[in-house]
Amino acid sequence: MPRTVSRLLLASLGLGALGLAGCSAETTAQLGRLGLPVAASDRSPYTHHLWIGSWIAAFGVGLLVWGMIIWCVVRYRRRKPGVPRQNRYNLPIEILYTVTPFIMIGVLFYFTVLTQDKVQAKVQHPDHVVTVVAQKWNWSFNYEEADNPDVGTATWESGTIEQPANLYLPVGESVRFNLKSVDVIHSFWVPAFYEKLDVVPGRNNSLDLTPTKEGVFAGKCAELCGTYHSAMLFNVHIVSKQEFIAHMKELEAKGQTGQLRTLQNPDAVPQRPESKQEGR
Incomplete structure (x- = not known):
């Protein structure tokens, strides 16, 4: 079973590499940004780093979970006929899957607040x-x-x-x-x-x-x-x-020139055609 899993994993990586080789430079660059568009402001890198970091954390959790699932499937597969021994409680595991999500949320919240402060920082004298x-x-x-x-x-x-x-x-x-x-x-x-x-x-x-x-x-x-x-x-x-x-x-x-009167008079900006017909 482990050898089969390894072969499937290598085959998947090979197919992924082959698929990327056929992509254009623009598509490859967007994949490197994990779907984000081309950045055009000085605040973009902060959000970009948070986005990439969140995906790295998500991939890490995914690999851990799938690794544990595969390990359990291989380690505890049925070797003898009959129903295996049933366990009702496992206190260490229950504590683990209760505490771990709170730690993950706390870490993501911390980095989100840091990023938000940088993105929303004000310029003292904007040009x-x-x-x-x-x-x-x-x-x-x-x-x-x-x-x-x-x-x-x-x-x-x-x-x-x-x-x-x-x-x-x-x-x-x-x-x-x-x-x-x-x-x-x-x-x-x-x-x-x-x-x-x-x-x-x-x-x-x-x-x-x-x-x-x-x-x-x-x-x-x-x-x-x-x-x-x-x-x-x-x-x-x-x-x-x-x-x-x-x-x-x-x-x-x-x-x-001058100031728009839109806030005092919304009709200063052309409205949709239906609004003109309704006013007739």
């Missing part, structure tokens, strides 16, 4: 501040750049169901997101940031981070907020500082 406004059924972004000598004015842009919003951020510069909602609870989530935060009406939530990788990344609402929840998408453009300033100038040229 940029963006007010994020969530409403049914898309997003608005107010760039608070009035004190930025390279821009000199606050600008904004909004999205609709048909045309998702775009959020522009400069790479390598810290950003504070002030999150606000005009109706129900939403959730601001950019998977590449490895972080999300609820957007709650009447409550001022905020998160700080520094984008670290140029490119276009998906953003979405991670809270089931209603009928058109699936339409609450936006695109995050992480660009150079020069491109960011140029985009702010484009918004200024379009007349999209």
Whole structure:
């Protein structure tokens, strides 16, 4: 029996290695991250390390449990006819499987709190501040750049169901997101940031981070907020500082300056077509 198990294990490892050899570099890299997307912020490594560590612990527990099962199957397999001797209690084993889960939960909780503190740490003087406004059924972004000598004015842009919003951020510069909602609870989530935060009406939530990788990344609402929840998408453009300033100038040229009036007037942002028909 042990020899058979060893052969099966070696065969499984061989097939796994063969399968990985046929994967693309991108797929292999994602497997190395255990499913996480490409990281794009300075806070991502903290969550990444917690994620990988949790999987290592899970694999360790799994190997231990399966090892004990296989050992019991081999060690205590029936050798003689008849019913084997029955044991009702085993106090050491019962103590083990009662105490061990509490130890595991305590260790995971400890590292989760450490990671949370690092991810949610605030920057004393962020380089940029963006007010994020969530409403049914898309997003608005107010760039608070009035004190930025390279821009000199606050600008904004909004999205609709048909045309998702775009959020522009400069790479390598810290950003504070002030999150606000005009109706129900939403959730601001950019998977590449490895972080999300609820957007709650009447409550001022905020998160700080520094984008670290140029490119276009998906953003979405991670809270089931209603009928058109699936339409609450936006695109995050992480660009150079020069491109960011140029985009702010484009918004200024379009007349999209000042503060959004969305919080006082939800209709300042285009609503879904049905809402217009209902108002007629």
